[in-house]
Amino acid sequence: MGDLENRVIVITGAARGIGLGIAEAVADQGACVVLADILYDEAQESAKKLGNGHLAVKHDVRKAESAQSLVEKTLEKFGRIDALVNNAGVGPNPTPIQDLTEEEFDRVLDINLRGVFLTTRAVVPHLIKQQSGRIINxxxxVGQTGFAMIVPYAASKFAVIGVTQCLAHELAPYGITANNVCPGIVETALHSRVVEQFSAMQGQTVEEGWDFFRNRIPLHRFQTPRDLGEMVAFLASDRAKNITGATFNVDGGWEMH
Incomplete structure (x- = not known):
């Protein structure tokens, strides 16, 4: 029996990448997983691969009605929600500030920040009713230390960390914890695209770009989606019941505070 046996864990952006790594890790600990993603067909396939007892839901984090529908479908199937993992987001699109459009700035914050707000707002009343729960963002x-040419992305992640700390204060009286998990460079298609873009802008080959980032990491290795999943599984468990408002880096040592 795993640490998360029969816990119902909702994960946004769970069809692929980090979200899927989280889904796999918590499912292995016995959780019932709700894979919420705008990529519904992929989410369905991923849910099937996890085995029986999981649910895929189409969810657009930009829309309040989608968040409410996600909650309703989860409660209809499982009757409760034990943890929410706000993972859905868009990655950096490296752009010098003088070339950054208002539309791109708004797009990133709409998904990465407002999306966290809308989904959390829909889930919290049910956690309060239960007098327990976990929110893991x-x-x-780069939500702790900025990096060149990714202003909207860094701004959104700095804000998410602040939101989490506010939630930790606000929801503690109800037995609800809120924590952040901060990935470094993860072996996903999203991060590969970012490295390729940075390399091209610096006049480097892709291999040189990967070496640049690897050399920034004390452990000299990149992370996997499962690495993030293991941290989330811990924070969703009873072993983390006395941890709230914290930020955990899963980055090979890149960020040390």
Whole structure:
């Protein structure tokens, strides 16, 4: 029996990448997983691969009605929600500030920040009713220390960390914890695209770009989606019941505070 036996864990952006790694980790600990993603077909396939007892739900984090529908479908199937993992988001699109459009700035914050707000707002009343629950937000190491040419992305992740700390204060009286998990460079298609873009802008080959980032990491290795999943599984468990308002870096040592 795992630490999360029969816990109902809702994960946004769970069809692929980090979200899927989280889904796999918590499912292995016995959780019933709700894979919420705008990529519904992929979410369905991922849910099937996890085995029986899981649910895929189409969810657009930009829309309040989608968040409410996600909650309703989860409660209809499982009757409760024990944890929410706000993972859905868009990655950096490296752009010098003088070339950054208002539309791009708004797009990133709409998904990465407002999306966290809308989904959390829909879930929290049910956690309060239960007098227990976990909120785990996937932020970023650049939400602690900025990096060149990713202003909207870094701004969104700095804000998510702040939101989490506010939630930790606000929801503690109800037995609800809120924590951040900050990935470094993760072996996903999203991060590969970012490295390729940075490399091109610096006049480097892709291999040189990967070496640049690897050399920033004390452990000299990148992270996997499962690495993030293991941290989330811990924070969702009873072993983390006395941890709230904290930020955990899963980055090979890139960020140290």
């Amino acid at each position: 996937i932020a970023s190491i």
